[in-house]
Amino acid sequence: MxxxxxxxxxxxxxxxxxxxxxxxxxxxxxxxxxxxxxxxxxxxxxxxxxxPNRLATALVSGKTMNVLLAISKGFYYYDIMSPVPNMIKCISNELEKYGYWLQVSADLEERRDIKADGIIILGGSEKKFRAFPEELFLKPMVTSFKMGGNKIETVEKYSIPYVAYDAFSGLLKLAEFVAKKNISKVCVMNLPSGNDPFPVKISEISTVFQKYGINVGKDDVINIARKTERLTSQILDVMPILKKYELCILSSEILASHFYQAASIAKLKIPEDISIAGYDNAYYTQNFNPPLSSLYFSIEELAQKLVSLLISSINGDKGERYHVMNTDFTDRGSIR
Known part of the structure; x- marks a missing residue:
């Protein structure tokens, strides 16, 4: 030494x-x-x-030894208690293994003077990429997203390496688990982010559950307005509707804490009176009573693959350009 x-x-x-x-x-x-x-x-x-001695490395290599993590403002605001903070931590830890610092930005569309060797984007979309200044595409870039819609076609159009996670594998396990419990009446509580009342996520749930003879149609979707200060009261308002279902799937775990609170106010016990399942595996839902059963994927694997792809791109290596992760389902006791 x-x-x-x-x-x-x-x-x-x-x-x-x-x-x-x-x-x-x-x-x-x-x-x-x-x-x-x-x-x-x-x-x-x-x-x-x-x-790693990052300063020395930067001087020798001519690199900044910085990587920029881009998160859209809306995505980060609404999912502040979601896996995103843990993603940031895991990505930062992975980058440190290669001697890189991580910077986080929520206004990438407005930045042209980025002093970084590469960019990681959480959540890729055609709209987002079109808004980026052309200068950004001169830098090595990787992105991650949940598969669905035309996202893969979009990132391939821009020649961006990506890590995608497929919800179908986790949904299949959830549907199989539900079918074994002889649950047949299922609804989805949805937090619409646009004008589509039956978005891709719910279409996936409907398609997968249909394979097990469980119908989840448009009439089984309960939309909650995206007004954070009124989520609990809105859920309370629809509790009479929920009572006719055996299971409620939360399409966004932003709803989770409000659902538990509303159930407590309505004197309904989970899962004795109503069963619920989550979609995003937000870390804080694991501390509920009972913890929320949910789909999940490995954030550590996501971070490792994103950083590996980016470092390869920074170094000019021509290797793997994409990685698709499967999701899983874990039962924590919120389904009767």
Whole structure:
């Protein structure tokens, strides 16, 4: 170890029994290293608490060692208690392994002087990409989104590497779980974000549940106006309607805390009086009583894949350009 007790690349090389060049390639993704050896080097670096000297790296490489994470204002505001904060943390942790800092921005459409080596976009859409200044597309860029609609065609049109997660796999497991419990009356509580009262997300639920003989049609969709201060009272207003259903699926877990509060006010017990399931696996819903059963996907895997694709793009590597993740379903006791 160096005199100032800072772990160096040479320290890691000595521990693993390889050259300093191999360690540099593995940690900074500069050139080929056999995958088994790369994992061994990264594991040893983590054990030794190696912290890359980002300033030195930036001076040598000519890079800023910054990555910009773009989140639309609406997405971040409405999902402040969703997986998004955890996504930011996981992405930041992954970037640190490569010696990069993470910056977060909510106004990418207005920025032209971005001093970053690459951009990560949470939630890709045609409207969003059209609004970006042309200068942005000169930088390495990756995006993530839930599959549906024409999103894949959109990102491929702009030649942007992506990580997508497919809700169908999780919905199939939820529908199978519900069918085994002989639940047949299912509704969806929806928080519309546009003029479409039957959006893609609900169409997916309807299609999947139909495979198990459970009909979820337009008449089974309960729309709640997107007014945060009135969500609980709106849910209370529709409680008489909910009583005729055995299960209510929340299309957005922004609704979750308000639903639990409304049920408490109405003196309804979950799941004894009404069963509910979530769609987004917001972390805070795991602390409810009972915790919310929900679809979920690995945020850690999402972060790892996004960063891996971006680093490859920054380094000019021509490898994997997309990754599709499956979702799952976990029962936490909110379905009777």
């Amino acid at each position: 160096s005199e100032n007790n800072r772990v160096t690349l040479q320290d890691i090389a000595d521990e693993v029994g390889v050259s300093r060049v191999h360690v540099s390639r593995a940690i900074y993704s500069r050139g080929y290293v056999e995958e088994r050896l790369r994992k061994k080097i990264l594991k040893k670096a983590e054990e030794l608490n190696y912290a």
